[in-house]
Amino acid sequence: MRILLVICLGLLAMPVSAHKPSDSYLSISRQEQAISGQWDIALRDLNYALGLDDDGDSRITWGELQRHQAQIDAYAFAHLAINANHQACTLEPVNHQVDKHTDGAYAVLQFSVVCPVTARVLGVDYRLFFDLDPSHRGLLRLQNQGQTQTAVLGPDQPLRELQLGQPSNWRAFSEFAQEGVWHIWIGYDHILFLVSLLLPAVLWRADSRWQPVRQFRTAFIEVAKIVTAFTLAHSITLSLATLQFLNLPSRWVESAIAASVLLAALNNIYPLVIKRIWLMAFVFGLVHGLGFASVLADLGLPTGALALALVGFNLGVEAGQFAIVGVFLPLAFYLRQTWCYQRLTFGLGSWLIASIALFWLLDRSLDLGWGQFN
Amino acid sequence: MPRLSALAWAMLFWMLSGISLAAPYIPKSSDEVLEQLPALNNQADLELRLLQRQLDANPDNLPLATEVATRLLESARTKADPRYYGYAEAAVKTWWRQAQPPVEVLMVRATIRQHRHDFNGALQDLQDVLANRPSNAQAWLTQAVIQTVRGDYEASLRSCAMLKRLGATLPATACLANAASLSGSGRQAYPLLQEALANTAETDVQTRLWTLTVLAEIAARLGDDRNAEAHFLQAMALQRRDAYLLSAYSDFLLDQHRPAEVLALLKDDSRPDGLLLRLALAEQATGSKLLPQHIGELQRRIDAYRLRGENIHQREEARFNLVLAKQPETALRLALENWQVQHEPWDARLVLEAALASGKPAAAHPVLAWLNQTKLQDRQLQPFLAKLEAR
Numbered sequence: 107m108r109i110l111l112v113i114c115l116g117l118l119a120m121p122v123s124a125h126k127p128s129d130s131y132l133s134i135s136r137q138e139q140a141i142s143g144q145w146d147i148a149l150r151d152l153n154y155a156l157g158l159d160d161d162g163d164s165r166i167t168w169g170e171l172q173r174h175q176a177q178i179d180a181y182a183f184a185h186l187a188i189n190a191n192h193q194a195c196t197l198e199p200v201n202h203q204v205d206k207h208t209d210g211a212y213a214v215l216q217f218s219v220v221c222p223v224t225a226r227v228l229g230v231d232y233r234l235f236f237d238l239d240p241s242h243r244g245l246l247r248l249q250n251q252g253q254t255q256t257a258v259l260g261p262d263q264p265l266r267e268l269q270l271g272q273p274s275n276w277r278a279f280s281e282f283a284q285e286g287v288w289h290i291w292i293g294y295d296h297i298l299f300l301v302s303l304l305l306p307a308v309l310w311r312a313d314s315r316w317q318p319v320r321q322f323r324t325a326f327i328e329v330a331k332i333v334t335a336f337t338l339a340h341s342i343t344l345s346l347a348t349l350q351f352l353n354l355p356s357r358w359v360e361s362a363i364a365a366s367v368l369l370a371a372l373n374n375i376y377p378l379v380i381k382r383i384w385l386m387a388f389v390f391g392l393v394h395g396l397g398f399a400s401v402l403a404d405l406g407l408p409t410g411a412l413a414l415a416l417v418g419f420n421l422g423v424e425a426g427q428f429a430i431v432g433v434f435l436p437l438a439f440y441l442r443q444t445w446c447y448q449r450l451t452f453g454l455g456s457w458l459i460a461s462i463a464l465f466w467l468l469d470r471s472l473d474l475g476w477g478q479f480n
Numbered sequence: 481m482p483r484l485s486a487l488a489w490a491m492l493f494w495m496l497s498g499i500s501l502a503a504p505y506i507p508k509s510s511d512e513v514l515e516q517l518p519a520l521n522n523q524a525d526l527e528l529r530l531l532q533r534q535l536d537a538n539p540d541n542l543p544l545a546t547e548v549a550t551r552l553l554e555s556a557r558t559k560a561d562p563r564y565y566g567y568a569e570a571a572v573k574t575w576w577r578q579a580q581p582p583v584e585v586l587m588v589r590a591t592i593r594q595h596r597h598d599f600n601g602a603l604q605d606l607q608d609v610l611a612n613r614p615s616n617a618q619a620w621l622t623q624a625v626i627q628t629v630r631g632d633y634e635a636s637l638r639s640c641a642m643l644k645r646l647g648a649t650l651p652a653t654a655c656l657a658n659a660a661s662l663s664g665s666g667r668q669a670y671p672l673l674q675e676a677l678a679n680t681a682e683t684d685v686q687t688r689l690w691t692l693t694v695l696a697e698i699a700a701r702l703g704d705d706r707n708a709e710a711h712f713l714q715a716m717a718l719q720r721r722d723a724y725l726l727s728a729y730s731d732f733l734l735d736q737h738r739p740a741e742v743l744a745l746l747k748d749d750s751r752p753d754g755l756l757l758r759l760a761l762a763e764q765a766t767g768s769k770l771l772p773q774h775i776g777e778l779q780r781r782i783d784a785y786r787l788r789g790e791n792i793h794q795r796e797e798a799r800f801n802l803v804l805a806k807q808p809e810t811a812l813r814l815a816l817e818n819w820q821v822q823h824e825p826w827d828a829r830l831v832l833e834a835a836l837a838s839g840k841p842a843a844a845h846p847v848l849a850w851l852n853q854t855k856l857q858d859r860q861l862q863p864f865l866a867k868l869e870a871r
Contacts, residue, residue, distance in 0.1 A: 126562060126781065126784055126785065127562040127563060127565075127566060127788065127790075128563050128566060129784070129787070129788060144504075146504075149514055149515040150515060150517060150518075150563070151563075153515075153517060154567075159517060164516065164517045164518075165513045165515065165516055165517065166513070166514050166515040166517065167510060167511055167512060167513050167514060168507035168509065168510050168511070168512045168514055169510030169511060171514060172510060202506075203504035203505055203506050204504065204505060204506070204507055204514055205503070205504040205505070207784070208777070208780045208781050208784050209784075210515050210516075211514040211515040214504040216504075237570065237573075238566075238567065238570050239563060239566035239567055239569075239570055240566055240569045240570055240573065240576075241562070241563075241565060241566030241569060241596075242566060243788050243789075245787045245788065256787070258787070258788060258789045
């Protein structure tokens with residue numbers, strides 16, 4: 107009997123590699139606020155996945171590569187996702203080049219990374235070629251303000267989260283302040299709560315009817331009291347929650363915020379609290395602070411500058427809030443005597459806010475997944 | 481020290497030129513050839529392509545997947561291209577992560593794990609194969625080879641004996657002789673294998689080449705340089721440019737202080753890392769102008785592997801650091817790490833040599849103890865052992 111055996115001694119004793127295993131080189135760099143990337147992918151691998159050798163002469167020319175560029179972009183970027191603080195960023199190819207590495211020519215894709223928020227934690231989800239060659243690795247290199255971090259991405263570890271270092275204190279402060287402004291602006295529930303409380307500030311209640319206030323000063327003092335109470339309250343709970351003294355389930359907090367908006371709007375229609383709206387602002391402000399805290403936690407806090415980030419974020423929230431008030435108050439005061447304000451804005455507006463808040467309340471408390479508003 | 485500083489400058493120069501080489505550019509002409517692909521024009525490659533397409537449409541077809549994986553592993557071997565191991569893994573991905581994959585897949589997985597120096601994983605897979613198919617000669621041979629590399633000669637001898645029982649006479653004898661020669665019975669094993677080769681009807685070139693290489697290595701370890709040389713030349717005469725044979729013969733020539741012959745031997749074929757390393761070693765010994773260029777290239781290849789977090793090249797890397805880069809401390813660390821994984825004579829030698837070069841003879845203790853225990857015979861180890869004893 108004759109047996110043909112594969113004599114594999116040579117391979118074993120000396121890993122002979124005229125070539126090396128498949129790698130791609132993914133470099134991401136952040137300078138100031140702009141994030142850009144460069145991705146070197148071996149032509150051999152692209153050819154294996156997509157077939158670039160149109161004329162079948164076992165050579166890939168620059169012309170062939172150019173003809174397949176759109177296809178390569180589509181394929182590559184379908185296998186890479188980048189997010190900033192868990193919010194998806196958009197990757198946009200900007201330039202195509204070629205480079206040589208130890209094992210041959212690579213297509214170089216330069217791309218921009220546009221993120222909806224300032225990246226504090228950069229998440230990379232890499233899936234290129236794993237279905238064709240599980241030994242393929244994505245060699246990630248992140249350059250961030252003079253510091254370099256690296257990671258190896260493989261089929262067992264396609265995800266990586268990179269802390270974008272600790273920015274300088276002032277930077278942390280200003281970035282978090284911007285986040286604060288941004289989050290009050292996109293946090294419709296906070297705005298609607300504030301608006302519900304502010305709507306009656308240019309009016310006063312007499313003979314079971316709402317009457318326009320006479321002096322701007324009266325309205326201003328009323329608004330100042332409400333805003334101060336709200337600010338004070340949410341600052342307290344925001345700080346307590348961020349410093350880990352307080353921790354409530356987010357579903358509970360989000361539902362309570364929706365309920366606070368509902369109650370504030372209903373109070374305009376069926377007034378129960380008239381004189382001390384600031385007290386209402388304070389009590390419910392405590393709940394809203396917990397909501398801000400969960401946003402802040404999602405942003406990923408810099409451990410080195412926790413207090414500064416907290417203060418920055420809080421001040422940002424206040425600034426955003428004052429911007430709303432600054433626009434609202436003069437307008438409301440100017441229009442306070444009109445039918446439009448009293449019936450449409452105040453009356454119908456409150457009903458509208460109440461309906462939206464009811465929708466949120468049901469959605470959040472019962473976890474119905476109706477709306478992606480917040 | 482002038483040579484050392486010249487070397488440092490050369491390395492710096494080549495690292496810098498490596499950096500400047502690595503700047504992306506836009507080719508000037510659309511006719512510019514960027515990449516030469518491995519040729520796909522021969523019949524076997526075209527067949528493989530067709531089979532792969534069938535497999536894409538039907539990835540759960542076990543016979544098809546095994547066929548594709550086996551052919552890809554063959555390509556990996558003949559083309560010395562590690563990408564094919566990944567392609568082979570992808571071909572059997574349906575079963576790869578199963579606790580008990582089919583026997584065919586276990587064989588594929590064992591081969592790939594062996595290549596990645598996951599010897600425990602490979603041995604486990606082979607055990608599972610042999611528990612189901614004790615007549616699988618390839619599994620016995622692969623197992624014997626891994627056991628030898630790990631220095632488990634008793635187990636290796638048992639595997640070779642099983643191979644012999646299955647009828648693979650010459651491979652089994654080579655297998656037995658190799659393991660026996662490493663564990664103190666070289667003088668008895670050598671004539672037996674010589675006789676087996678003389679009397680065999682075996683015509684498979686690869687088997688003959690392997691047998692001659694084993695004979696040459698046994699003779700060299702016994703200090704019989706004349707016969708070693710003769711066997712190496714007989715193997716070379718078979719006209720297969722086998723990377724293992726080339727590196728073994730190069731090492732023999734380097735030990736004989738005949739670097740010029742290594743240059744002649746390898747000048748056409750320095751693409752595999754192991755051969756490029758030997759070429760650079762010969763260039764160092766002859767004072768070739770090409771040395772800085774090849775050191776730079778080796779360094780880049782080592783860096784590329786390190787970026788992946790892989791260390792299957794530790795033996796070569798240790799030798800690079802010991803002899804070419806003159807970094808004995810790094811060499812010792814790598815040699816000791818490598819010793820954890822494999823126990824071939826060269827692995828032992830690098831630990832001894834690096835321990836001496838870095839002035840840390842105590843670091844060689846585990847290897848010395850092991851050499852005593854296994855009675856490994858290798859004349860090339862003697863000078864280092866003598867120096868260590870003298871300390």
